[in-house]
Amino acid sequence: MVFLAASLIAIQQRPTTPETLTSAPKTSAARLTNRKANLMGKVFVVMYHHIREGSNAMFRSPSAFRKDLENLYKMGFRPVTITEYVNNKMDIPPGASPVVMTFDDAHPNQFYFLKDGTIDPKCAVGIWLDFAKTHPDFPVKGTFYTLPVMWGQHKLIPKKIEMLRSWGSEIGNHTWNHKFLSKLSDDQVKMEIAKQNDNLVSYGIPPNMPFCPPYGEYPKNKALVKSFVYKGKTYRHSSACMAWDSPAASPNDTKHFSKYKFERLHGNGRPMGIDYWLDKVKKGVVQVYVAP
Numbered sequence: 504m505v506f507l508a509a510s511l512i513a514i515q516q517r518p519t520t521p522e523t524l525t526s527a528p529k530t531s532a533a534r535l536t537n538r539k540a541n542l543m544g545k546v547f548v549v550m551y552h553h554i555r556e557g558s559n560a561m562f563r564s565p566s567a568f569r570k571d572l573e574n575l576y577k578m579g580f581r582p583v584t585i586t587e588y589v590n591n592k593m594d595i596p597p598g599a600s601p602v603v604m605t606f607d608d609a610h611p612n613q614f615y616f617l618k619d620g621t622i623d624p625k626c627a628v629g630i631w632l633d634f635a636k637t638h639p640d641f642p643v644k645g646t647f648y649t650l651p652v653m654w655g656q657h658k659l660i661p662k663k664i665e666m667l668r669s670w671g672s673e674i675g676n677h678t679w680n681h682k683f684l685s686k687l688s689d690d691q692v693k694m695e696i697a698k699q700n701d702n703l704v705s706y707g708i709p710p711n712m713p714f715c716p717p718y719g720e721y722p723k724n725k726a727l728v729k730s731f732v733y734k735g736k737t738y739r740h741s742s743a744c745m746a747w748d749s750p751a752a753s754p755n756d757t758k759h760f761s762k763y764k765f766e767r768l769h770g771n772g773r774p775m776g777i778d779y780w781l782d783k784v785k786k787g788v789v790q791v792y793v794a795p
């Protein structure tokens with residue numbers, strides 16, 4: 504709670520409304536919102552698991568997921584990937600705030616093809632694609648932390664990867680067996696990470712990919728999330744993230760930001776989930792990153 508208290512910094516900020524969008528001074532370049540530039544503000548890194556009906560924290564219903572996209576869009580958020588965030592290369596319009604949409608575990612309900620060859624309109628990608636049709640500046644651009652199941656439908660894995668990457672999304676490593684890395688030996692940790700890295704590389708994913716430890720549990724030897732040598736081969740990952748419940752530090756906030764340990768918040772309606780934090784932004788309690 505100390506962390507939470509520290510992150511709730513009161514600021515002068517008005518919610519984005521159609522009125523505020525049109526009331527910007529005509530002399531300045533068009534801005535997406537009237538929020539002042541803030542390169543030190545918090546970044547929303549949202550964590551999703553199942554996109555289907557369900558009662559615990561791991562589920563977001565298709566309609567609630569669609570609502571998340573709508574809410575984020577209306578509030579001036581635009582999608583970036585984990586890699587763009589950690590490298591501080593977030594290409595979003597003036598006045599916009601970044602959001603990183605992340606999907607863990609590669610569940611079939613994240614990306615699924617129906618028998619007729621179309622994308623299931625109720626899976627995460629199907630919902631997002633439909634939204635992007637009418638909101639082309641909110642494309643299917645997120646980070647998918649995968650397990651070997653790779654959304655099921657084994658034969659379609661290469662096609663799904665190619666489609667995701669063509670839209671601007673990226674694929675990350677979420678280990679081979681989804682174990683608590685903190686309970687394993689260094690050698691077991693290396694095997695868990697290396698095996699899925701090799702698997703993804705076999706599908707054409709660049710080896711220096713983002714990594715996400717299962718349950719947000721770091722191995723005892725934390726340096727392993729960054730790089731190690733296993734069976735004579737060097738493995739490197741470009742970032743690592745936690746499963747947490749608050750917005751993450753700006754990549755400019757050198758005091759708090761770490762490429763290998765940053766927070767994510769749950770994409771659900773529970774306390775400390777996305778609805779909770781968007782409400783804090785609306786009320787001006789949380790200061791988010793805003794592009795100049």
Ligand SMILES: [Zn+2]
Nearest residue numbers: 607608717718
């Ligand atoms: Zn997981």
